Amino acid sequence: MSLDSGIVLVTGGSRGIGAATAALLAEQGDRVVIVDIAPEKPEGLTATLWPEPFDVASEDRVSNGIAAIEAAHGPITGLVNAAGVFGKMHPVERIRMDNWDRELDIDLRGTFMVARAVGVRMAQRKHGAIVNVASVAGMTSGPIHAYAAAKAGVIRLTQTLAGSWGRSGVRVNAVSPGFTRTVALEAGIASGALNADNLTRSTAMGRLVEPIEVARAIVWLLGPHSSGVTGINIPVDAGFLAGLAWDAYGGLPGPETAAP
Ligand SMILES: NC(=O)c1ccc[n+]([C@@H]2O[C@H](COP(=O)([O-])OP(=O)(O)OC[C@H]3O[C@@H](n4cnc5c(N)ncnc54)[C@H](O)[C@@H]3O)[C@@H](O)[C@H]2O)c1
Known part of the structure; x- marks a missing residue:
């Protein structure tokens, strides 16, 4: 795929879903620049690492950074907003507002600031595609209040930006991963905060999502095969949303109950 000789910028590209997306884009011949708060080039990645x-x-880092990246590497024609932090699980009365602010600042405000800085430039050039990484947490209820609110915000923001720039040739879409096997998730399991069996029990497919599976949806939304699509949110969740309510009816059937 070619994003018309521009570059694809991937935030949070040093790890996880961002790194998998950068690798897939680079593999198919796109020029990719990754940025991260902790810049590090994943092993074997042929994308360019923005070193700062x-x-x-x-706000300053974003507006100065986007200008500097375009000056160094050319116009950004694709943006993947994959930088993010996980939500802390606390009972409502114990939520610390510094944690609340951090999650909202990075996951919602950060997504908006990068999308705006890049999208305004794309709109002036009448060309571009943006994909925001939201979460099924933004579509459901769970004990991650700030994170769920931030991700619901990202899903709605995706539509407001799609409405703003649709006639300027800029498409804005979202993907909502389910529980995805990244270092961040593995760390949550290792620390005991998350339980691998609980994470997969409610998914129709009975498993976690792999980062490459989210990356494939992102790459589709960035590329020409989705040219008529804007303002949507694609869950990539191994059937988490489809399986969620089944516990109320006794649980999802196992493979042995499927018709022969
Ligand atoms: N892994 C999952 O199960 C899952 C599920 C749903 C949504 N998501 C979302 O996917 C996105 C990527 O998550 P992941 O699992 O790959 O996590 P990850 O921790 O593996 O990767 C996130 C990357 O973002 C970077 N980052 C964090 N804060 C930043 C900041 N302020 N500025 C720039 N970069 C920053 C980190 O350094 C890291 O490299 C996040 O938005 C996350 O909320 C993940």
């Missing part, structure tokens, strides 16, 4: 720490929650 890029904090999506810092």
Whole structure:
């Protein structure tokens, strides 16, 4: 795929879903620049690493950084907003407002600031595609209040930006991963905060999502095969949303109950 000789910028590209997306884009011949608050090039990645720490929650870093990246590497024609932090699980009465602010600042405000800085430039050039990484947490209820609110915000923001720039040739879409096997998720399991069996029990497919599966949806939304699509949110969740309510009816059937 070619994004018309521009570059694709991937935030949070040093790890996880961002890194998998950068690798897939680079593999298919796109020129990719990754930025991260902790800049590090994943092993074997042929994308360009922006060497300075890029904090999506810092207004100055974002506006100066986007200008500097375009000056160095050319126009951004594709943007993947994959930088993010996980939500802390706390009972409502114990939520610390510094944690609340951090999650909203990075996951919602940061997504908006990068999308705006890049999208305004794309709209002036009448060309571009943006994909925001939201979460099924933004579509459901769970004990991650700030994170769920931030991700619901990202899904709605995706539509407001799609409405703003649709006639200027800029498409804006979202993907909502389910529980995806990244270092961040593995760390949550290792620390005991998350339980691998609980994470997969409610999914129709009975498993976690792999980062490459989210990356494939992102790459589709960035590329020409989705040219008529804007303002949508694609869950990539191994059937988490489809399986969620089944516990109320006794649980999802196992493979042995399927018709022969
Ligand atoms: N892994 C999952 O199960 C899952 C599920 C749903 C949604 N998501 C979302 O996917 C996105 C990527 O998550 P992941 O699992 O790949 O996590 P990850 O921790 O593996 O990768 C996130 C990357 O973002 C970077 N980052 C964090 N804060 C930043 C900031 N302020 N500025 C710039 N970069 C920053 C990190 O350094 C890291 O490289 C996040 O938005 C996350 O909320 C993940």
